[in-house]
Amino acid sequence: MNGWLLAAAVLLVAGLAPVLWTMAVGEPRTRLVAQNLSTVLACPVFLLAAQGFGRPSYTDLALVLAMLGPAGTLVYARFLGVLPRSRVVLGTAWTVVPATVLPLCVVAGPGRAMAKLLVIGVLVVAGNTVTSAGTDRHG
Amino acid sequence: MSRPVRLWVFLVGAVLVAALYAWACFDLPSFGGDHHPYGDRAVRTALAQHTANAVSSVNFDQRAFDTLGEQTILFAAVLGTVVLLRQVRGERRTDPTPAPVADRVRWFGVLMLPVALVVGFYVVAHGPLSPGGGFQGGIVLATALHLLYIAADYRALERIRPVGLYEVGDAVGEAAYVVTGLAAVLAGSAFLANVVPHGTFNTLSSGGTVAVLNIAVGMEVACGIIVLLARFLDQAVEIEETAEETGAR
Amino acid sequence: MDEVLIAIAVVLVAAAATAAVFHRDPLRQSMVLSLLGLFLALLYTFVQAPDVALSQLAVGSAVTPLMILLTVRKVKRGPRSGSEDR
Amino acid sequence: MSVLPYLAAGWIFLIGVYGLVTSRNLIHAVGCLTVTQSSTYVLLVAIGYRRGGTAPVFSDLPPGARVVDPVVQALALTDIVVGATVTALLLALVVQLRKRHGTVDPDKLAELRG
Secondary structure, X not given: OOHHHHHXXXXXXXXXXXXXXXXXXXXXXXXXXXXXXXXXHHHHHHHHHHHHOXXXXXXXXXXXXXXHHHHHHHHHHHHHOOEOOOHHHXXXXXXXXXXXXXXXXXXXXXXXXXXXXXHHHHHHXXXXXXXXXXXXXXX | OXXXXXXXXXHHHHHHHXXXXXXXXXXXXXXXXXXXXXXXXXXXXXXXXXXXXHHHHHHHHHOHHHHHXXXXXXXXXXXXXXXXXXXXXXXXXXXXXXXXXXXXXXXXXXXXHHHHHHHHHHHHHOOOOOOOOHHHHHHHHHHHHOHXXXXXXXXXXXHHOOHHHHHHHHHHHHHHHHHHHHHHHHOOOOOOOOOOXXXXXXXXXXXXXXXXXXXXXXXXXXXXXXXXXXXXXXXXXXXXXXXXXXXXX | OHHHHHHHHHHHHHHHHHHHHHOXXXXXXXXXXXXXXXXXXXXXXXXXXXXXXXXXXXXXXXXXXHHHHHHHHHHHXXXXXXXXXX | OOOHHHHHHHHHHHXXXXXXXXXXXXXXXXXXXXXXXXXXXXHHHHHOOEOOXXXXXXXXXXXXXXXXXXXXXXHHHHHHHHHHHHHHHHHHHHHHHHHHHOOOOHHHHHHHHO
16 A cells, blocks of 8 residues: 555545536636646656655656646746735645655655655746735736 | 448448447457567567667567658658748748736646756666657657747747757658668678677667667657657747738639 | 556546637647646656657647747737737 | 546547537637647546556666656647647638637538529
C-alpha cells in the first residue's frame, strides 16, 4: 500500500474532480480560478507520483508544469480582460504545495534531488501567488 | 443535408461503430498484459546503442526516418499557416498599443523568461537520458519566449523576436536533420543510421546521433511554433481590414 | 494501487472530454481543453509514459489555448470594430 | 478494469465526432477535433502498458528492469506535437473563411455555395 500514490489519488479525487465540476458549470470568473487551481493541484500530484513510482526522473514533469501553468492562466487573464483575485488559489498554493514538497524533501535527503524539489516548490508558489493576486483592469 | 438528417446519419453510424468497437475491445489483449514483442526488442536495441531513454532511441535512432516524416508534416503545417495568415491586399498593419499590465505580472514574465529558456534547453539536451527530447523541449522554448507577450504586451515581444530569424531557424532545423542523415550515408552506412560512436551509457554524449537529431528537432519545433504564434499574433493584434476591402466584398 | 490511479485518471479524462464537447463557446471550450490536457498528462504519467505526458503538458497548457484565443479575437474583431490592440 | 481504458478511448472518439457533427462554430469544431485526436493517444498508450512495469527510461533504473512499451510512446509523443501544428493550420483556415465569407457557422457556409 504505497502511501504516496494514495495521497496522489486523494488529491485527484478531492481536488481535481471538483475543479472539473466548477469548470463545467461555473461562470467565466470562477472558471479562470478553477483553471488556475488545476495547475496548483496537479504539480503535487506529479511529485507524489514521482515518489510513489520510485522514479525521480518524473519530477521534470512537475518542473515544466510549474512554469507553464501560471503562463496558461495569464493567457486567459489577458483575453478575459480581468484576473480575479482568489484566496482559494493563494491558500492552496501556500498549504498543499509545501505539505507535499517538504515530506518529499525529507525522504529524498540532502542533495541534487532535494534542490530540484525545492526549486519546483518555489516556482509553483511564486507563480501562483502572482496569478492569484489578481488585477482588476480599469478602462 | 439539413441538420436533423445529418444528426440521424451520425447517430446510426455511431451506434454501429460503438457496438463493433466494444466487441473488438473484448478481444484485445487485456490491459496491462505481458505480450509486447516490439517493446522488448526496442528496449534491447536502445540499451545496445547506449541510449538511456528508450523512447528517444525509438524516435531518433530506430525510427529516425519516420520522425523525418513527422518533422516534414510539422514544417508543411507551419508553411501553410504562414501562407494563409499573410497580410493580403486591402489590409493595413497598425502597431500595437502597450497593454496595462500589473507590475507583478510584468516582473513575473521578465524573471520567468530566463528560467523557462534554461528549462527548455535542459529538456532538449537531456532527450537521450531523461524524459524529454526535441519535440517537448522545442514547445517549452517557444512558450518561454511568449511569456513576454503574456506578461507584458506584443510590442515587448516584437522587439526581441525577429520573425525572419526564426523562419530561417525552422528551415535550418529541418535541414540539419537531413544533413545528419546524409552524413551517415557518407560514412558508408544507411541514411540516418547511428554511426557516431555511442559514448558511455547515461552521459550527455551517449547515444551518438540521437543527441544531434534531438537538437535539430528541438530547434525546428521551437522556431516553427514561434513563427506560428507570430502569424496568429499579427493577425489578431496588428492587421486590420481597411474600409474599402469590406465594402468591396 | 496503480490500477486505481489509472481508473480515476481515465474517468476524469472521459468527463473532461465530454465537458469540452458540450461547451459551445470557443473561449470556455479552450479552458476545458487545457484541463483535458492536464488530465491526459496525469493519465500518461500513471501509465508510465512521462515523455508523452511532458509533450501533452507543453502543448496543452499554453500553446493551444493561445492559438484558439487569438483566433477567437481575430474572428470576433471583424472588419472595422476598433477593439483594443494588445 | 481490463477493458476500461479501451472503452474510454472509444467514448472520447465518439463524443468528439458528435461535437464535430453538431458544431455551429468552426473554432468549436477544431476543439472537438482535438478531443477526437486525444482519444487515439489514450488508446495507444493504454495498449503499451504492462502491469508492474515502469517507464523505459534507464537514467535512474537498472537495465534489466520490467518496462512498458516505448514504441507506442514514441508514436503518441510526436503525434501530439504535430497535432498542435495541424490545429494551428485548421485555425488559420477558419480565419481565412471568416475573412472571405464573413461567417464561421458551417451551416451558413454550406448555403453560400447555392
